[in-house]
Amino acid sequence: MPKATLLVVQGADQGLRFELDGGAVTLGRGALNPICLRDDEVSRTHAQIRFDESAGGFVIGDRQSSNGTFVNGEAIQTRKLSNGDQIAVGTTAFLFQEAAVARPIRAADQLEVFVGDDVRERSSIISELSQEVGQQLLRDATSIIKASSTTQTLANLQVLYRITEAAVTPTLSLDQLLHRILELTIEVVGADRGCVLVNDPRTSQLTPQAFSHRRGFSPGSPMPVSRSIVDYVRKKGQGVRTSDAPHDQRFSQQSIMQAGIREAMCVPMQGRYELMGVLYLDITTPSDQVPRLGPEGHRFTEETLHLLAAIGRQTALAVENHRFQDAFLKAERLAAVGQTIAILSHHIKNILQGVRGGSYLIDMGLKQHDEDLIGRGWKIVEKNQDRIYHLVMDMLSYSAERKPALQVANVNDVVRDVCELMEPHAAECQVELTCQLSDQVPESAIDPEGIHRAVLNIVTNAIEAVEGATGGRVTVETSYDLPSDELVVLVRDNGPGIPAAQQAMLFNIFESTKGSRGTGLGLAVSQKVIREHGGDIFVESREGEGATFRLVLARLDEAAARAYAP
């Protein structure tokens, strides 16, 4: 089944990525949508995306939303999606990305690079062009417009615009991008086929990276590419055009003759710092079958060479940007992995230290036949077992693997369990833990295990915030807000409060204000779980006046839960 992803590029969920596996997937504000958005401008079930065999791709359909569904700025009812399309719903924007599919035919298999005679063949190049001229086309479109027919110039500018657009679309893989550029170029210059040879930074060799041909053209045998032309372009940094290939010594080789090449162009792809490769186009169609011949009776004219030089420059910058982007992503990934390992190692080290303390006391107790000492040691070991358990469960909860298992239950039961579980710990910390459950709270489709973890993390934090303080109090309350049909869990403490500067970072992963005791996972997990239920967590706190965490969940009925069940 084809795969694609939706990347949220704008809105409250920016940065989230949703995988599409071809099955029907709904998106909306409702918690039961596989793509659940925190966006009040989005309808409960706003749109649906699925793979449509007959359309040959993913199709998005609006589900009678209040504010409409837009693809690339245009309101749609249904629309086949293309790679790089931007989908807008409410204040949220997605980027649609099709998974890069390995092309059935590699570019290298479609090309035949051959070495021809070297010295005298320049005579057949009827035109050369410095790369600066191509850049001038980009800078000074007005002068070009004056010098050429308006229709063709507009087409040229349009293709440059489209190439620029494709180049800055972050969704395309390098292969996809080069293929797209070739398609656009072939279309505008009227070539039969073309290829991109990219400089391999490791070997400094030009290797085929993309091949394409115009619609309706049957490529047949591999496209012959003259090594001597390529080397010339590479060495001189100049674009070349030949419009008499059959009499060009460069094309005297059998393969070229058999291929029937009539015209060819090759331009350098000059990047900011180095040559990134070459762009190569040819025509094999006999001139009497070629529409729109230029004044010299050739399809490839001086103007098309200018245009190709500009496209070569654009393509080079795109290749360069892709490489920068790849390097940047790799560096970011490595940094993130390194940071995660460092933080987890720190927590595991703390747990190990605790276990060592407990083991030491047990060992001492065994040697001294002191059961009290053994008991105290065992208590420490058990405490650290719990810490490992919670660390692992938080990591699992935070990972993308875990999906909420909805079932009809009462939030009160979950909150009661948490309070009963935490009661001994609160007593140990000399904290008064109070549980006030409203009997107005209705049943709802929730993931009890997830909600348990979310509430537990927040109650644990609240107890630790007031631990050791005189008169430390933590209150856990539930309520039901009828007008909004929402369930609310309040966790309130009378601790030192949370400074405003820290509040903004509270839910960031691995962000902890608890020093060695905190993993920085708890609140991030709680937020993730509550958001999976279509809700959110709100914090109210002022320094010296305690803190209140308000967990808000949309109530879901039994039918909704059944519909959501896998």
Add this chain to the structure above:
Amino acid sequence: MVGNSPSILVVDGLSETTDVLKAVFEPRGHAVNRVRQSQLSNSTLTPPRVVVWHTNESETTPLTGRFQGIPRIFIGRADCPASDGETRRFSQPFEYRELLGTIESLLAKADAA
């Protein structure tokens, strides 16, 4: 607020360290107390005989001025003060046997002084 005068004061860190020290030293007549660094400035604490100070990557360099002249053990960060006559340094994970031995020797030194 910490009002009594402990033999050993544990600042910050895991409560397990305090639990182990209490289990070992309290039967020998040494009081062990634990306090947060943030509460130190408000405490009416009289100087202990040994300070065990947990440092953390996210915290600033420990306030050592208050316990000038008192034997100190720093646990945790690598850039905390180096071991010298009155200061010892441990990095996690450490062996409790070594920590307890060090505290015993520092207590003995303090008794002798």
